Amino acid sequence: MLKQEPLFRVARFAPFVVILLLSVPVLAGLLGTLLPAFSYLPALGRDTFSFDAFRAVFVEPNIWRSMLLSLWTGFAATAISVLIAAGVLAAGFGTKGWARLTRLLSPILSVPHAAAAYGLMVLVMPSGFVARLISPELTGWQTPPDILIPNDPWGLALIAGLVAKEVPFLLLLLIAAIGQTDASRNLHIASALGYGRLAGFFHVLWPQLYRQVRFAVFAVLAFSATAVDVAIILGPSAPSTLSVQLVRWMNDPDLAMRFTASAGAVVQLLLVLLLFVLWMGLERVLEFVRKSLEISGMRFAMDGALTASLRFAGWLLTLATLGGLALLALWSIAGLWPFPDAMPESYTLKAWMRALPAVMAPMATTFVLGVTSASMATVMGILCLASRSRSKPASRLFNASLALPLIVPQTAFLFGLQIAAIKSGIGYGMTALVLVHLVFVMPYVFLSLGQAWQALDPRYALVAQALGKSRTQTLLRVELPLLLRPVLTAFAVGFAVSAGLYLPTLLVGAGRLPTITTEAVALASGANRRTIGVYAFLQAVIPFAGFVLAFALPAWLFRNRAGMRAA
Amino acid sequence: MAELGNQQTGLTLRSVSIRLRGRLLLDLDAHVTPGSVLTVMGPSGSGKSTLLAFIGGFLDTAFEAAGTVLIDGQDIGGKTPQERHAGILFQDPLLFPHMSVGQNLLFAIPSEIRMKSERNSIAKSMLADMDLDGCFDHDPARLSGGQKARVALARTLVSKPRALLLDEPFSKLDSALRQQMRLLVLGLAKARALPVVLVTHDPADAEAAGGQLVTID
Numbered sequence: 001m002l003k004q005e006p007l008f009r010v011a012r013f014a015p016f017v018v019i020l021l022l023s024v025p026v027l028a029g030l031l032g033t034l035l036p037a038f039s040y041l042p043a044l045g046r047d048t049f050s051f052d053a054f055r056a057v058f059v060e061p062n063i064w065r066s067m068l069l070s071l072w073t074g075f076a077a078t079a080i081s082v083l084i085a086a087g088v089l090a091a092g093f094g095t096k097g098w099a100r101l102t103r104l105l106s107p108i109l110s111v112p113h114a115a116a117a118y119g120l121m122v123l124v125m126p127s128g129f130v131a132r133l134i135s136p137e138l139t140g141w142q143t144p145p146d147i148l149i150p151n152d153p154w155g156l157a158l159i160a161g162l163v164a165k166e167v168p169f170l171l172l173l174l175i176a177a178i179g180q181t182d183a184s185r186n187l188h189i190a191s192a193l194g195y196g197r198l199a200g201f202f203h204v205l206w207p208q209l210y211r212q213v214r215f216a217v218f219a220v221l222a223f224s225a226t227a228v229d230v231a232i233i234l235g236p237s238a239p240s241t242l243s244v245q246l247v248r249w250m251n252d253p254d255l256a257m258r259f260t261a262s263a264g265a266v267v268q269l270l271l272v273l274l275l276f277v278l279w280m281g282l283e284r285v286l287e288f289v290r291k292s293l294e295i296s297g298m299r300f301a302m303d304g305a306l307t308a309s310l311r312f313a314g315w316l317l318t319l320a321t322l323g324g325l326a327l328l329a330l331w332s333i334a335g336l337w338p339f340p341d342a343m344p345e346s347y348t349l350k351a352w353m354r355a356l357p358a359v360m361a362p363m364a365t366t367f368v369l370g371v372t373s374a375s376m377a378t379v380m381g382i383l384c385l386a387s388r389s390r391s392k393p394a395s396r397l398f399n400a401s402l403a404l405p406l407i408v409p410q411t412a413f414l415f416g417l418q419i420a421a422i423k424s425g426i427g428y429g430m431t432a433l434v435l436v437h438l439v440f441v442m443p444y445v446f447l448s449l450g451q452a453w454q455a456l457d458p459r460y461a462l463v464a465q466a467l468g469k470s471r472t473q474t475l476l477r478v479e480l481p482l483l484l485r486p487v488l489t490a491f492a493v494g495f496a497v498s499a500g501l502y503l504p505t506l507l508v509g510a511g512r513l514p515t516i517t518t519e520a521v522a523l524a525s526g527a528n529r530r531t532i533g534v535y536a537f538l539q540a541v542i543p544f545a546g547f548v549l550a551f552a553l554p555a556w557l558f559r560n561r562a563g564m565r566a567a
Numbered sequence: 568m569a570e571l572g573n574q575q576t577g578l579t580l581r582s583v584s585i586r587l588r589g590r591l592l593l594d595l596d597a598h599v600t601p602g603s604v605l606t607v608m609g610p611s612g613s614g615k616s617t618l619l620a621f622i623g624g625f626l627d628t629a630f631e632a633a634g635t636v637l638i639d640g641q642d643i644g645g646k647t648p649q650e651r652h653a654g655i656l657f658q659d660p661l662l663f664p665h666m667s668v669g670q671n672l673l674f675a676i677p678s679e680i681r682m683k684s685e686r687n688s689i690a691k692s693m694l695a696d697m698d699l700d701g702c703f704d705h706d707p708a709r710l711s712g713g714q715k716a717r718v719a720l721a722r723t724l725v726s727k728p729r730a731l732l733l734d735e736p737f738s739k740l741d742s743a744l745r746q747q748m749r750l751l752v753l754g755l756a757k758a759r760a761l762p763v764v765l766v767t768h769d770p771a772d773a774e775a776a777g778g779q780l781v782t783i784d
Binding site: 457459460462463464465466467468469470471477478481482484558560561562563564 | 623624625647648649650651652653654655657659661662663664665667674675677706707708709722723726728732
């Protein structure tokens with residue numbers, strides 16, 4: 001056995017610490033939800049099991065409609081997101097605009113769900129920007145039409161809001177996956193055989209790609225069916241989706257409602273499992289269709305129009321998200337802005353002056369939480385990767401625990417975690433918040449770091465060691481500087497995830513440690529659009545700053561090193 | 568090569584064998600005297616590079632290796648890669664892109680040499696020996712292919728290696744440059760009395776090296 005350097009002796013334990021930090025909160029949280037769901041909570045004087053809480057869930061009027069809404073919006077949002085992400089990749093991969101579109105992906109991904117949802121709202125609502133652009137010339141509307149968007153009863157606005165955020169997520173993972181295949185040559189062979197671009201992609205690449213992103217698709221299913229913040233802003237309100245109803249119960253001053261909320265969370269967990277089963281059915285059907293087409297030899301060579309419209313869809317989604325944010329900024333400084341006018345008549349900083357004093361504390365909380373959890377996750381990730389690259393391949397347990405917080409619906413373990421946090425004495429403080437943020441931040445940071453680590457030529461480290469440098473020196477002076485950009489990007493990703501977290505912050509902070517995100521979502525019920533503009537704009541800009549740092553710092557440090565330019 | 572025991576100088580491979588999932592990749596006994604070359608030839612995928620990884624101390628744990636490696640009579644088996652001082656050159660120069668040419672060399676000079684001025688002068692005179700005067704502050708990415716190869720060699724040499732491991736180091740150079748680099752590397756190894764293990768699939772490399780030749784398949 002070779003002697004271990006101190007840093008690497010510590011690093012060997014990092015994976016186990018990560019497994020504990022991820023699995024303990026999730027599993028303890030699940031237990032903490034399950035027990036009260038069956039009416040067992042000695043702290044509130046209930047020490048017998050019963051189904052009373054479930055009965056309470058199902059006597060709630062419209063509960064079936066809420067459940068159906070959750071199923072429908074989750075399934076539809078996922079199916080549409082996968083379809084668009086795959087279509088945009090198939091149509092755009094290797095084309096001229098591709099590099100430009102992919103560069104916009106990370107910043108778009110960093111936009112918190114709530115800010116993106118508000119952006120979409122001010123874009124498409126009856127008095128929104130799109131309606132203003134075409135009124136009164138095309139529509140004849142002098143006053144906003146009486147249509148319920150967002151919050152339409154079918155959840156279409158909610159689906160659109162989810163799709164706008166999930167497509168860039170899936171695309172980013174698909175792009176990482178396509179880098180590991182011999183994509184362009186495979187596509188050339190398919191087109192040389194006479195297959196259209198989309199058919200070639202579908203037959204040759206999709207099966208390989210889907211296998212690699214399948215896990216992420218299930219994460220999207222779980223998220224879409226249980227999202228709270230987007231559903232509050234864009235979703236139907238009477239009845240709302242199950243997730244919104246659950247949070248309402250959870251925040252009810254009557255503590256007895258906690259039992260109903262917990263039982264509801266268990267019902268939601270079962271709904272997500274049902275969704276998984278339905279999705280696996282869909283996978284089978286589609287694979288059967290693909291196989292039949294494969295042996296039929298049909299070429300679908302005339303796909304120009306479809307390809308063009310898919311590319312257009314990619315740009316439309318990108319522009320809708322970015323345009324929505326620009327529009328929020330415009331609203332925040334708009335003075336008088338009567339309906340059919342496309343632009344405000346006057347501008348004022350009144351909304352900012354009013355909001356700024358109130359927004360300082362939440363901003364500071366957001367910042368402290370984000371920096372703490374993202375830097376802890378980044379350091380943990382580096383230690384895990386540095387110790388792993390030279391020993392055994394990734395353990396299954398490690399990967400499973402990283403997957404846990406993405407697959408288990410948030411409500412199912414956060415409700416229990418809130419109770420566990422109080423019972424364990426950690427309470428509602430900053431420590432508890434950092435720990436719960438870590439649960440959500442680590443998977444994304446590790447994903448981002450892992451890809452960069454794999455892409456680094458391992459021979460650089462070998463050269464350094466052959467030159468007589470220790471592993472620690474090699475890590476600090478060669479590997480980390482070479483990976484500075486991806487390490488900072490991983491940090492920025494973590495910061496963005498933390499800054500955008502709504503439900504964990506709300507529940508574990510118990511409303512006492514508001515962040516810009518919890519404050520922004522709280523405005524959904526009836527605040528004025530200018531205030532929403534201020535909050536949502538700030539919410540979008542904070543995480544974006546992380547990406548600017550990840551881009552600018554290496555660019556400045558390595559300004560004289562052509563070999564360190566971004567790929 | 569008759570004398571055995573601990574006083575022997577050079578690189579000794581004693582019953583070295585490397586296997587992958589039970590399959591024998593190579594099996595070797597050799598002694599490389601200072602300044603001479605052991606050439607290992609074989610097609611790509613034959614596992615010949617694993618020999619260099621074994622000597623250098625970074626063989627992937629997927630391989631099973633046995634045997635003893637001695638440098639100047641000293642068993643280096645239990646040592647970490649950084650304690651072995653086996654300078655390695657790959658087919659790519661692998662200059663650290665975040666450092667200047669001079670910083671690449673300074674990084675390689677052993678830390679026992681403390682004085683900054685001395686470290687600088689070692690780096691600069693090595694660059695001068697390689698016909699790279701004035702490149703100290705240059706960005707390695709902006710050098711020509713031949714210059715990069717020479718910086719890589721310079722970086723290895725200033726680290727005071729006790730042996731030189733060459734992993735097809737000339738295969739990516741164009742043919743005129745290739746012969747030039749061969750002569751430079753082999754000449755310097757001889758002048759500094761370094762034992763060399765050269766892994767290649769190019770018969771011209773073996774011919775230029777002259778010494779012992781082992782062919783594996």
